[in-house]
Amino acid sequence: MVHPYGDGPEIFSAFLFGMTVESKNMWMIFYILVCVLIGTLGKRTNIGFWGFAFMSFLLTPFFGFFILMIAGPKDVPKYAVKEKLVKVEVSGED
Numbered sequence: 001m002v003h004p005y006g007d008g009p010e011i012f013s014a015f016l017f018g019m020t021v022e023s024k025n026m027w028m029i030f031y032i033l034v035c036v037l038i039g040t041l042g043k044r045t046n047i048g049f050w051g052f053a054f055m056s057f058l059l060t061p062f063f064g065f066f067i068l069m070i071a072g073p074k075d076v077p078k079y080a081v082k083e084k085l086v087k088v089e090v091s092g093e094d
Contacts (some may be wrong), residue, residue: 034061
């Protein structure tokens with residue numbers, strides 16, 4: 001029996017069946033740009049840019065964005081917080 005989408009890897013690309021090479025390239029560029037965008041949004045998390053970009057590429061950007069919303073911010077070391085403290089003196093009559 002002949003599969004309508006062909007044999008081998010073409011079976012898994014039913015969405016791309018019948019598309020021109022230019023439109024396939026545009027979809028791939030769009031996919032990669034969305035993965036890079038999600039990686040950029042994940043820069044300030046523990047996983048980082050490359051972790052989110054790679055995860056979005058493997059799991060689709062939808063799941064990458066979903067995990068990005070769950071991920072917490074990067075842990076801030078205590079010494080970084082101490083350097084940012086500002087001393088404020090309050091003068092007033094008691």
